[in-house]
Amino acid sequence: MSKVIRIGTRDSELALWQAHTVQKKLNDLGYKTEIIAVKSDGDIILDKPLYELGITGIFTKTLDVAMINGKVDIAVHSMKDVPTALPQGIIQAAVLERANTLDILVHKGNFDFLNENGTIASGSLRRKAQWLNKYPTHLVEDLRGNVNTRMQKLKDNNWNGAIFAAAGLERINLKPSEFIDLDWMIPAPAQGAMLVVAMQDDEYVLDAVGQLNHLETEIATYIERQFLRTLEGGCTAPIGAIAKYNEKDDTMYFKGALFSLDGKQKFEVEKTVPLIEWKKLGFFAAKEILEKGGAQLMEELRSQLKK
CATH class of the missing domain: 3.40.190.10 (Periplasmic binding protein-like II)
Incomplete structure (x- = not known):
């Protein structure tokens, strides 16, 4: 056939x-x-x-x-x-x-604003929450549209910068020279x-x-999405997760976090387990966060996002 x-x-x-x-x-x-x-x-x-x-x-x-x-x-x-x-x-x-997993900050040639008051843009609750967690005095404006539209909006507005997934910009050759790798920001699952x-x-x-x-990517994204699913967060909840295979010692590394919308609350988990334990890694990591107080925060998030 x-x-x-x-x-x-x-x-x-x-x-x-x-x-x-x-x-x-x-x-x-x-x-x-x-x-x-x-x-x-x-x-x-x-x-x-x-x-x-x-x-x-x-x-x-x-x-x-x-x-x-x-x-x-x-x-x-x-x-x-x-x-x-x-x-x-x-x-x-x-x-x-998988391609590049990092978020990046595209700026306008000057990032002095990181040390003072600034305004950046992002349509992602996850990115906004993590940015406010690190820079609580900043403003985060909503930014929607496809990659090209968002890049144009950044040029047209007086924002100091905007957050993008590095992979998207790299794939269509739109990644500018004025950017910073946000290696402290936990990416979206997958x-x-x-x-x-x-x-x-x-x-x-x-x-x-x-x-x-690609088996290695399939396993890593399975772990991250299992973490997301166990927290019962939709695609828009402020949840980050990253899993990586370490070939040297045959282990799986995982880091995940749940944030409040304003970034003031943060529940984080970091684990390294033997590869043979990967199937429940995301589940157990999420349960740990829920037991630390994440369950109450998830209830608050559901209420806030329904309004």
Whole structure:
């Protein structure tokens, strides 16, 4: 059997880059492909913060519907945008090798404001909370839109800087020279990784896409998303997580944190375990945070984000 694999994607420059990357990998394996771009609600509604839209998976919902309706065979996503619970009938088909996991601050050639009062921009509750935790006197403005739109808004406003995922800017050659690596900021779970999903009963597509899977990235992102899921935080909650494999001693390192919206509360956990214990690492790390007081903070966050 041979069929054209229809690749569903959002129509932003970054999303199309990701789709074309998957397309090339499949073509190199001998598969026929076609890219079908759709616009998601997350790209269209730019005047509200994500959490006010009331749903998780806003950047994936449109593609989920297209796949269930048989309009596309697979969908390519930035994995950090994907809810931890996939819709019925849709499964994780491959996680591609991870890129840069860091957040970066893009500034305007001067970062003296870090030592005084400043204004930066970000549409992420996680980034905002961590920034305010470190710089409590600063203001953080909301910043929405695709990468290109956000870069333009930074130029057009008098903000001192804006926070971006390094991987996104690097993939489409938009990373400027005026930036700082925020190596102290814990990234979003699965940041820097690309996910391909497919219908669970499509054996032809699953066999094809499965060949693109990168095991080390799959394990690391599983741990991070397990941490997120156990905390019961949606994609927009102020939760950071990073897992890394250490080949030298065959261990798995994990660091995760939960923040209040204003950054004043922080619950953090850091663990290193033998690789054989990776399957429950995210779960136990999250339970530790919940028992430290994170459970009460999660209740407060749910109440605040519903308003």
